Amino acid sequence: MFKRVLIANRGEIACRVGRTCRALGIEYVVVYTEADASSPHLHGAAHAICIGQGPAALSYLDGARIIATAIEFGCDAVHPGYGFLSENSEFAEAVAAAGLTFVGPRPETIAALGDKARAKALMHEAGVPVVPGGGDASDDPEAVEAIVRSVGLPALLKPSAGGGGKGMQIVETFDGLREAVASAIRVARSSFGDGRLIVERYIEQPRHIEVQVFGDSQGNVVHLFERECSLQRRHQKVVEEAPAPSLPESLRQRLVDSAVRGARSLGYLNAGTFEFIVGRDQSFYFLEVNTRLQVEHPVTESITGVDLVEWQLRVASGEPLPLQQDAIRCEGHAMECRIYAEDPAREFRPSPGQVQVVCWPEGVRVEAGVASGGVVPPYYDPMVAKLVTHAVHRSAALQRMRSALEGTLLLGLTSNIGYLLRVLANPGVHAATVHTRYLDENASLFSAGGKPALAAACVAVVEASRDGLDGHRGTWCDVGSLDRGGLAPAAPLGHTHVWSDGVMYSCAWLARSALGYNLAVEGEVHDIHAVQTARASGVA
Structure with missing residues (x-):
């Protein structure tokens, strides 16, 4: 086993890898940037x-510097x-060199599967079903247009060197085809340095199912069952679960058999996802192979x-x-929600x-890359944490996830926690009848609505409790009587939940002023002024 490993990453995944290294007695070295100087992933290294x-181009993408650091500090592996x-693949090759x-x-496996057109051809040769499509990858607009016409509509344009859904376009009509192809080529070139596109028949309302595989240097290949990743927003996964619900056993077996067959044809080594x-x-x-941990x-x-x-x-x-393989068991059901520092009310910007205050729920798995008093830099992916629940049945895992999200406090940042709660409350999600465009096609069902009105409602609750109009402290969990200065000066004075149109919103009472209250509804901060009228108290 390795004596010392360099973790060439940041945030929650660097924390995750470090945790296993500690459990195995492996020392590890971490790298960071000036923007990540207070990141939790530095602890324990x-x-x-x-x-x-x-910027990542000046740091985490500087492969030569990372390799030099690994050598300088006596690491065996990266x-x-x-x-x-x-x-x-070039970085993997340089590490070995x-x-x-x-x-x-x-490295050769990463290179082969990083080209979607080549990966598709390799899987076709291995007898793995591939999406109907036409021809090789091309950045010639006329050639791509011709392929689209031969494949038929609806068609999907995919950057050959791409990933994560970026740059993909659905073509549903031949009107405007030329502009769509030209646009897709431009995006592919600017995003991946390679403008080549592959064209496939677009499968309407598909589910996204992936299979975890693992191979070793002795030629053994196994699968660790499948995951459902159909809850996506603009091709980016939002909620994942395992095993895939409502999947016929015969179909599940064919999926995992195909993944193992494809991996064996490649002599696959280490972790991969089909x-x-x-x-x-x-x-x-x-669809593709991700040659890494997911x-x-x-x-x-x-x-x-x-x-x-x-x-x-x-x-x-x-x-x-x-x-x-025969010793790997599947027990129960698990769900994961990705928590992002993003604003669902502003196109998920x-x-x-x-980060002012972070409180994670108890009794669930939390993979976090932020802590109270930390910073979420603008240079990297805005995912700050993942919550994972596990139960005997899917319904219980889903309910535990909702409770976990409700018990999460992330102040100082706008997050997608409220959005996730609305997603998990949806009947289609409960029934497992979703597909990869479900969230996008039903976006209006998951919008927050009138947050200022909810903040005003919270003030009304506070006023009612303070004035004794309801005879008790109401629904607020009041922490104002504690030694706030000595315990947690930045902690909220209280928190509660408000229901609106069947959706629950988390509200935190941050501060009180001479004019009114400073409240956060799902992480969005509002200053609400209490006003006195001739007839009754009100809020504005």
Whole structure:
């Protein structure tokens, strides 16, 4: 086993990898930027090295500097986490050339599967179902247009070098086809440095099901069951769960068999995820392979009892897989929600800034990259944490997740917590009848509505409680009598929940002034003034 590992990442995934390293007795080195100087991922490291300024291009994407740091501080291996350099074949090759171990697949595997057109061809050769499409990847507008006409509508334009849904476009009519193709090529070039597109038949209302696979250097390949990732907003996953609900057992078996067959054809090493789309007729097609640990890996860990980071480290050090297929069990149901510093009321715009107070719920798994008094920089992905629940049945896991979100306090930032609560309250989500465009097509169902009115309602509750109009303290959890200055000066004076149109909103009473109150509704701060009229008290 390795003696010392460099974690080439930040935030919650760096904290996650560090936790397993500590459990295995492995020392680890972390890197950070000036913007991440107070990040929790620095805690517990043998060394924490500043590698540059905030922008990722000047720091976390500087592969040469990261490798030099690993060598300087005596590391045996580099764990890339996810994002940044995790699927960069040139970086993986450079790590190996420097005499270090890259904790992940072989560089040639990363390169082959990073090109979607090549990956699709490889899977087709391995007998894995692929989405109907036409021709090789191309950045010639006329050639792409011709392929679209041959494939038929609706068609999907996908950057060959892309990922995460970025740059994908659905073509539903031949009117404006030329402009759509030109736009997709421009986005692909600016985002990935490669304007080539592949064209596939667009599968309407598909589910997104992915299979976790693992391979070792002895040639063993196993799966760790599947995950449902259909709850997406603009192709970005929001809620994940395992196993996939309402999936016929025969279809589940065909999915995992296809993933294992595809992995074996590649001689796959370490962790990987085979992603599929499943049509309404139960047909399924290969989408892509993510040659790294996934953001949603905790739900797989929850149902299998396996530490996937530990498996990564053991396989990378040359050990065989800790378990063979027949020893891997699926127990219960798990769900994960991603918490972002973003504003759902403003097109989910990232909302970086100072974190005042963070309180995480008890009794659930929390993977967090922020703490009270910390900062969410503007340079990186705005995901700040993940909540994971596990129960015997899906309904119980879902209810635990709702309770966990309600018990989460994140002040100083606008977050998507309220949005997640509204998503989980939706009947279609409860019934597991969603697809990858469900959130986008029903966006109005998940909008917050009149937050200022809710803030005013909170003030009314405060006023009623203060004046004794209802004879008791109302629904507020009052912490004003505590030694606030000595315990937590930035803590809210109280918190409560308000229901509006069947949706619950979390409200925090931050401060009181001569004019009124400073309240946060789902992280959005409002200054509410209490006014006295001739007839009755009111709020404005």
